[in-house]
Amino acid sequence: MQSERTLWRSRSLSTILITGAAGGVGTLMRPRLARPGRTLRLLDIAPLEPAGEGEETVRASITDLEAMTRACDGVEAVIHLGGISLEAPWAQIIDVNINGTYTVFEAARRAGVPRVIFASSNHVVGFHTPDEFPLSEATIPLPDTYYGVSKVAGEGIGALYAKRYGLDVISIRILSCFPKPRSLRMLSTWLSPDDGARLLEACLTVEKPGYRVVYGVSANTRGGWVSLDEARALGYEPKDDSEAYAAELIARDGEPDPGDPVFTYLGGDFTLPKLNAENL
Template sequence: MSTLLITGAAGNMGRMLRPLLRRPGRTLRLFDIAAIDDIDTATEEFVLGSVTDREAVDAAVAGVDVVLHLGGLSTEDSWSNILSVNVDGTQAIYEAAVRHGVTRVVTASSNHAVGFWTHDEAGETALAGDVETRPDGFYGWSKAAIEALGRLYHDRFGIDVINLRIGSSFDRPPNYRGLASWMSPADTARLIEASLSARANGFHTVWGVSNNTRGWWSQAQGAVIGYEPEDDSEVFAEELLADHEWTFDDPILQRVGGAFCDHPLGQRM
């Protein structure tokens, strides 16, 4: 592989991943509606545009080997915006991939695609990475729709598709729920590299989480593609639990989607 397109490259994950994904012989093509002013000209190139602009998408996809699709709205929004950016924008990526012969698309799905699954329902075993969707809002629904869209483009056009159900990908867990859902920057890069490997041929849906002591989402599906997380959120536990008891009676810990399951959708249409 020589050219990897990263959509949403100016966002949190894009900024975090760029230095971690640089490799000899690999060009990172960065695509975003926001300008990026720190391009490493030896390893990176930039295309300005939105996923809602199909001509810009086509220009970004032309000549790449793999698409890492991080672009889109990353939290709850209006129905019309979610449809336009997350769903139509992703369909534009897939159409351009078919047109230009791109054989692999790695998409940033989300834990919110399955937000209403609970710890109790997982029972004695960890919750599978490819468990049936149960979105917890319009945002989560858009991620479930993107996963299904990938299934269509895999079955109809033979594109390798890897859906990453990302938990909380930041430098550190954002809150005590993150002790279960966190994925470190280094593990995020490991997951992307696994998604680019030959072991990821086909269609896969996997959890994007680190090897967390308090995690209850299965690593089995990630292991199939070669993802071996090394970091553990437990190093942050004492600080994050200073004011909280760790109990799955807490809905924020009991449900995959945490507080997202309580969002009043009617106020966001």
């Protein structure tokens, strides 16, 4: 007889809904999460590339409960990447990131989806300082922006739906997911696209996770800013290291300066005065 974990793995290879599929992370994950026998249902309000084999596309807003409930029909898991990915005025953050995240969870509940993976952010804990590193998954939130506040709210919504309604919910505090590191700071915070897919695959296939918070980062030589204990407990093992790009970045920008304000807090330039409310 197949084990429960094997049965869950088999079910997880059917239909997965990815919100924000036209965005930066969604675009990177789209080919990396493709599997034989798996359908990726790709949702965004922005135009998407035409569906390929094993794909479906849905043009809808994450704030539209009726459309999201339809999109969740027959889905085994939702990967919620949709939303505003940078700082923005409070009204926009509330509408898209907070109300939109509630809508995704409520649609999943109504449609009977058993698992939601929520793309949270290191900006939930952005005002923690290097003397506190590595930050654990239990570190209290110190958001650095309205955007960071929205991710705190999203984690809270996830916890509510896990405890009240029995959904499996994993919130991933992603650090910096790009094809390659863009700055000296990202030598410490980079999550490679391949490692991002490895982490999502672990979140999709782990048996009965309940509610979890994990960090998303690669095995960077200059890392150690956050703990990967909970991510590894799900089965994640990062393989990539930003050090492969260090010489290129240092040749361009010089050696990292510990006095640079972007190294004062985990949140980097999200903590700088340029993002004060009067500047938005």
